[in-house]
Amino acid sequence: MLAFDGRSWVVSAHSWPADGLQGAGIAVATHDRDSGTLPPNSTVTLDGTSTNAVNSGQPNSICTAIPVGSNGSALPASVTSTYPAFADAPGYYEVGSPTGAYAGQAPRGVALIIHGGAWLVSGALGVQSMRPDADRWRARGWETVSFTYRACGQSVLDALWFHDRARTWFGVDARICAVGTSSGGHLALMIGAYRRDLYCAVSQAGATDLRTVQSEVAYDAATGLYDQTNSGRQVRNLAAAAFGEENLPVYSPTAQASATLKDTRVLQAFSADDATVPYQQAADLADAMRAANPDADVEAIQLATGTIPFAHGYVTQAALDDFHAREERLAASIAPPAFTLGARPPAIGEATQEDPRGGEGSR
Numbered sequence: 001m002l003a004f005d006g007r008s009w010v011v012s013a014h015s016w017p018a019d020g021l022q023g024a025g026i027a028v029a030t031h032d033r034d035s036g037t038l039p040p041n042s043t044v045t046l047d048g049t050s051t052n053a054v055n056s057g058q059p060n061s062i063c064t065a066i067p068v069g070s071n072g073s074a075l076p077a078s079v080t081s082t083y084p085a086f087a088d089a090p091g092y093y094e095v096g097s098p099t100g101a102y103a104g105q106a107p108r109g110v111a112l113i114i115h116g117g118a119w120l121v122s123g124a125l126g127v128q129s130m131r132p133d134a135d136r137w138r139a140r141g142w143e144t145v146s147f148t149y150r151a152c153g154q155s156v157l158d159a160l161w162f163h164d165r166a167r168t169w170f171g172v173d174a175r176i177c178a179v180g181t182s183s184g185g186h187l188a189l190m191i192g193a194y195r196r197d198l199y200c201a202v203s204q205a206g207a208t209d210l211r212t213v214q215s216e217v218a219y220d221a222a223t224g225l226y227d228q229t230n231s232g233r234q235v236r237n238l239a240a241a242a243f244g245e246e247n248l249p250v251y252s253p254t255a256q257a258s259a260t261l262k263d264t265r266v267l268q269a270f271s272a273d274d275a276t277v278p279y280q281q282a283a284d285l286a287d288a289m290r291a292a293n294p295d296a297d298v299e300a301i302q303l304a305t306g307t308i309p310f311a312h313g314y315v316t317q318a319a320l321d322d323f324h325a326r327e328e329r330l331a332a333s334i335a336p337p338a339f340t341l342g343a344r345p346p347a348i349g350e351a352t353q354e355d356p357r358g359g360e361g362s363r
Contacts, residue, residue, distance in 0.1 A: 063242065065151035066117070068125035076131060078103070078138070085169035086145070090158045092124045093147040096134055102141030109175035109199065109331070110166050111137040112159075112191070113146035116182025116311070119155050119242040122148045133179055136324065140331045142177075143170070149187070152242040156194075156251065159187040163195055175199040177331070180206060181311050182277070185268075186253070189285070192264035193256035200265035200330055205311030207277050208268075208285035209254035210239040216278035219313070231276045254281075257288035266298040267330055269323045271313030273305040299326060 075081060079096040086093050098107050113134045115126035127146045134144040145166055149158035159178075166176055177200040178188035185206020192198040207213055214236035220228040239248060249255045266289065268282040282300035289296040303323060306316030315323075 063120075063152035065122045066120045068117075068121055068123035070124040071128050073128065076135070079134075085165055086147075086162070089147065089165075090150055090154075090161060091122060091148040092127055093145060093162070094127055094131075094134070096138050096144040096146075098141045098143065099135070099138045102139075105141065107143035107170075107174075108141040109143070109177060110170050111142045111144045112162055112166065112176065112178040112188070113137070113144055114159060114178065114180035114184035114187050115146075115148065116180070116184045118238050119183045119186075120151050120238075122151055124148065130181070130184075133181075136327075137179065137331070140328065142331065153244070153247075155183070155187060155242070156190050159191055160194060163191050163198065167197065177201065180204065182206060185311075189253035189261065189266070190251065192261045192266070193253050193259065196260040196263070198260075198264050200267070201261075202327055202330070203266070203268045203282075205270050205274055205277050205313075206268070206281075207235055207239070208252065208281045210236060210243075210248040210252045211255065212284065213239075213278065213281060216280040218278040219273050219275045221273070221275055226278075228275070232278055235277060254285045254288045257285065258292035261285075262289045262293035262296050264297075265330060265333075266296075267326055268298075268300045269303055269310075269326075270301075271303050271305060271310045271315045273313040274311065276312035301326065 083095040180188035181204040185203030303315040303319035
């Protein structure tokens with residue numbers, strides 16, 4: 001039985017036995033027998049007997065990824081899916097070199113590109129869906145590392161793994177930014193929350209406070225107003241399933257703003273018709289960052305509704321151009337080249353030994 005404590009539904013009583021699934025099972029006797037025994041549950045492991053979320057994201061939970069394959073398209077020019085730095089990566093990735101006027105030059109920075117999918121979707125298709133974002137950053141002279149991740153609680157670990165490996169490979173002088181959409185935006189912000197050397201984070205409709213999202217209003221297409229909390233509750237449920245409800249503060253960038261995120265350059269953008277993640281989430285993070293650092297470099301913008309897909313909604317071309325211009329200014333604040341010659345990553349296909357240098361980069 002569940003009871004509402006003013007913020008969430010909590011278990012107030014249950015009939016689940018203390019020994020979990022084994023005790024809840026019913027043995028079925030075979031033919032001509034009047035008793036039976038339960039087989040061992042070797043393939044089913046639960047976090048606890050009754051109180052943990054089914055997909056808690058904790059070790060031995062039963063959170064299952066939704067795998068997506070490839071769209072079958074060829075890799076773009078100057079992009080590879082076999083790169084020495086990430087040879088033992090936990091998931092599919094694509095590394096791209098600068099293009100256009102910056103082709104063949106030392107990268108101005110490294111952009112980690114992270115797809116969305118409710119912390120559950122993983123696979124090459126997610127990476128491929130972010131190629132327009134990667135192309136945009138490559139045209140600005142950036143090296144891009146687009147990657148997928150394992151489901152639920154492991155998603156944050158994988159995002160941090162790619163950041164840390166990029167830092168080791170590209171060196172302490174490299175500027176690293178994280179760019180993501182939806183749950184990928186959340187992961188981009190989580191890198192900033194737990195890695196002091198992240199130079200900037202760009203979140204396209206990512207949730208920021210998993211503790212409060214269920215009570216904040218989002219756009220309602222039926223009324224044209226911001227008057228529904230169903231989507232916020234769904235985001236909260238997905239997050240609780242992914243990370244465990246008791247862990248939501250740890251996985252909420254807003255709750256971690258006073259540590260390191262307050263010093264990271266952050267750009268957040270939502271479509272005005274986003275019916276999935278409330279725009280208030282962007283304001284929550286901006287307020288928390290400025291409370292921790294009055295000089296925090298954080299922007300939160302809402303893009304006018306139009307016909308061009310953007311995260312969970314649609315925007316006008318003018319609004320999208322404005323967002324890209326703000327993103328460009330964020331990238332342009334770094335004087336090229338960001339890398340010293342000795343930290344230059346190898347060109348695509350260039351044989352080299354992995355640069356063992358690590359440590360945190362300067363901002």
